[in-house]
Amino acid sequence: MTLRPAEEARASLEAAAPGTLSTAEPRHLEEPRGRWRAASGLLARPRSTAEVAALVRTCARERVGIVPLGGGTGLVGGQVAEGCLILSFERMTAIREISRTEDLLICEAGAILSDVQAAAEAEGRLFPLSLASKGSARIGGLLAANAGGVNVLRWGNMRDLAVGVEAVLPDGTVLGGPGRLRKDNAGYDIRHLLIGAEGTLGIVTAASLRLVPPPASVATAWIAVPSPEAALKLLGIARDRAGEGVSAFELISGVGLGFLAEHLPDLRQPLAPAPDWSVLIELGLPSAAEDALAGIYEAAAEAGLAGEAVLAASEAQRAALWDVRESIPLGNRAVGALASHDISVPLGMVPEMIAEGVRRLEGRGVRLNAFGHLGDGNLHYNLFPARGRARGDYDAEALTGIVHGLVRELGGSIAAEHGVGRLKAAELAATGDPGKLAAMRAVKAALDPAGIMNPGAVLPRRAEPPGRGRPA
Amino acid sequence: MTLRPAEEARASLEAAAPGTLSTAEPRHLEEPRGRWRAASGLLARPRSTAEVAALVRTCARERVGIVPLGGGTGLVGGQVAEGCLILSFERMTAIREISRTEDLLICEAGAILSDVQAAAEAEGRLFPLSLASKGSARIGGLLAANAGGVNVLRWGNMRDLAVGVEAVLPDGTVLGGPGRLRKDNAGYDIRHLLIGAEGTLGIVTAASLRLVPPPASVATAWIAVPSPEAALKLLGIARDRAGEGVSAFELISGVGLGFLAEHLPDLRQPLAPAPDWSVLIELGLPSAAEDALAGIYEAAAEAGLAGEAVLAASEAQRAALWDVRESIPLGNRAVGALASHDISVPLGMVPEMIAEGVRRLEGRGVRLNAFGHLGDGNLHYNLFPARGRARGDYDAEALTGIVHGLVRELGGSIAAEHGVGRLKAAELAATGDPGKLAAMRAVKAALDPAGIMNPGAVLPRRAEPPGRGRPA
Secondary structure, three states, X not given: OOOEOHHHHHHHHHHHOOOOEEEOOHHHOEOOOOOOEOOOOEEEOOOOHHHHHHHHHHHHHHXXXXXXXXXXXXXXOOOOOOOOEEEEOOOOOOEEEEEOOOOEEEEEOOOEHHHHHHHHHHOOOEOOOOOOXXXXXXXXXXXXXXXXOOOHHHHOOHHHHEEEEEEEOOOOOEEXXXXXXXXXXOOOOHHHHHOOOOOOOOEEEEEEEEOEOOOOEEEEEEEEOOOHHHHHHHHHHHHHHHHHHEEEEEEEEHHHHHHHHHHOOOOOOOOOOOOOEEEEEEEEEXXXXXXXXXXXXXXXXXXXXXXXXXXXOOHHHHHHHHHHHHHHHHHHHHHOOOEOOEEEOOXXXXXXXXXXXXXXXXXXXXXXXXXXXXXXXXXXXXXXXXXXXXXXXXXXXXXXXXXXXHHHHOOXXXXXXXXXXXXXXXXXXXXXXXXXXXXXXXXXXXXOOOOOEOOOOOOOOOOOOOOOOOOO | OOOEOHHHXXXXXXXXXXXXXXXXXXHHOEOOOOOOEOOOOEEEOOOOHHHHHHHHHHHHHHOEOEEEEOOOOOOOOOOOOOOOEEEEOOOOOOEEEEEOOOOEEEEEOOOEHHHHHHXXXXXXXXXXXXXXXXXXXXXXXXXXXXXXXXXXXHHOOHHHHEEEEEEEOOOOOEEOOOOOOOOOOOOOOHHHHHOOOOXXXXXXXXXXXXXXXXXXXXXXXEEEOOOHHHHHHHHHHXXXXXXXXXXXXXXXXXXXXXXHHHHOOOOOOOOOOOOOEEEEEEEEEOOOHHHHHHHHHHXXXXXXXXXXXXXXXXXXXXXXXXXXXXXXXXXXXXXXXXXXXXXXXXXXXXXXXXXXXXHHHOOOOEEEEEEEEHHHOEEEEEXXXXXXXXXXXXXHHHHHHHHHHHHHXXXXXXXXXXXXXXXXXXXXXXXXXXXXXXXXXXHHHHHOOOOOEOOOOOOOOOOOOOOOOXXX
16 A cells, blocks of 8 residues: 655644644654665654554554654664654653562653663662663664663563553554553563564553662673683683673674774773773672672683683773773774674574684675674674775675675574664565564554555565555 | 364374374363363374474364363463364473573473473573473463463563474464574564464464573572561562562462361471461572571561561472472362452552452452462462352352452453463453454454464454354
């Protein structure tokens, strides 16, 4: 079914939710990597779930596509489409409730991650999901993308932290409360269908989020390791000794540290010279985390798995180590990636993913910066031109073909934590599990028969049947 | 659409998967509470996912209903239906792989929970889901029901422990591998749609399960508390001091302990006389769990939240405490419940659920045994006749109406961890969130248009359109 441009339905949308419409500004029309940009757009900024529902109902009736917009930090183009109503949550930022008894925070979809974290902290609790864009990413977008970040190893993805969601379905029906139950087996888990669906099956308007008691004792270290394989073994030692107290375990490539040294020379790096490989490890325990971390380091060093290390001796040093980790994307941006890949493989395959990838890319004249959430088997596997060579010298698509081909051979995912969006929709359709794709298409057609919800994201737009024009 | 009796398709089923069919034995036709019993049935015991797929494909073509059967321990009648093909997983029990590096165990759907636990233990790891029927419950059934149990507080439901599933969809398509990725955002989470759907959207044939490092130090105590409210406050103290190290927190009613004293007099109870309310708490920490538990107890006692207590001093004592907890259902069965309810409410509402329930049931001459997973807001809220009165004297439906009515007022669930099955399908359809029900029906119709998958479970069978007979 062909969709109509949102502008054509402006009058009915204004009648449905008066005072919510305006013309989109440039910030509503683009995304961080600059690959997608809409020329113009009609913006809706609803103030309540009821207004969201009224707008969605109208779009369903008028056959207008909807792109939900959170903080706009997504990296796969899920937030940009031409001709759709851009439904921004910037006015729905309330934190409705925090319960320490229930370890629960209920907020609207537009709440910014760092505000949620701060609200939890004020109650002596931790909202454990964290990522570099926390100052602008909004809860609704994080849920739509099932965001990950640096603490997934311990506390899970956004999906695992959402006790319940309130959402508007493609026909305008409001779903849920959001619920606050830890156990509820009354029917299908529609919540998990909406989370990670990138706004293509409905729009999350509020959520109940799980809080956790903050570990009383935290220790953080930056440790040089001889190889990714050694890093994986070090993780095993850490898990054996500290159990689930290992809350982050990030692999850092010397290539990325080199980019930082070149482009952010004022950023103080923990080890000099920058090791080819290092890990950033954090423990959170009820007590004596530093002792536990020292013990892990000694055992690893004895086994030849660890070289030089810096153990943070203060909260400021801890923050400084994380600052280096979180600056890596800035270094990447300064150099300019040829092709970025957000991949996961079974944990045990991570060393092979790096070693075999390097072999297959040999002779292509690229630099690989593979870094990220080793504990989750999730790497950002980004390729850069050799020094002195220009991006135009390379066939980026062929490079992605090599990387994604290897990922598939190893049983991995080409969309680990950033989602599919528009960037990977065609590739997913071409190479995904056919059974899963068929189920996805059936679910999409059942819940959104007119295809108004974030059209073209996750699943490519269906081809129009020939001879069918736009309805008058 | 009308379904045909499985027996009519026997020849095609035999051709599709030779050597898998037989006549069902009584154990395949009944369920533990004796409310549902099929008169007869055609049994299939496939040996592989390919055979499951062949059988399902044939059932789809022949319009034969399928009831998947695990250990048969379900409590809501999800495993019993007349005229369907009973698809038992008793021949698909292989544990395909255990990876300590990946903290992962891959097994077929017929693997028995206690075998999975033992296999994990042999590798120095813990599969943390546990419940009283672990010696017969099978992984496929546990996934279908999204089973809970005593460690959900810390490690989550079955859903949270399933990294990936392999499944056969209603048209016979095989989905997945099962995957072993901790992070995978490549499309909709069909896994979570199948888990908890009680076999109505597809049949799980294998799963990758998350293992955890076993806590090095475990401490368990049985503590008398003055009230459910005090128990909740005690939980708060425990979480403040031991963080997520609180791995179980069970509320025990003196009524249930009285049943045990009467009907299992040889079972040694931890405290005498049995307190009106007590909790069974377990901590699992990297070290010094007993000290931590002693500290929690002292703080609680000082605040008037704890009375007498027994701290397990050995593994045998720990097992003995758990044995008392897990015997409570035996005591209940010996007395004979009028009405059992598997409910959850927001954690903070648990004391009100008990106090207000007692008020509303006053004058009905019933005894309430409310016990279970306080840490999850999940209670088994079971009603028994007063001493000397017969079950026939009571209107069980009216009693359930009172209990479930209160649950709904408090924003709770009438199907917390046992599922909906056939027992609660009509009530869910009548009282559930209309938006969620509409989405459920749309998903069911999309994935299982002929309605062959566990017909009548979760969603009631659709009424036949008038004038439409069985296809010739």
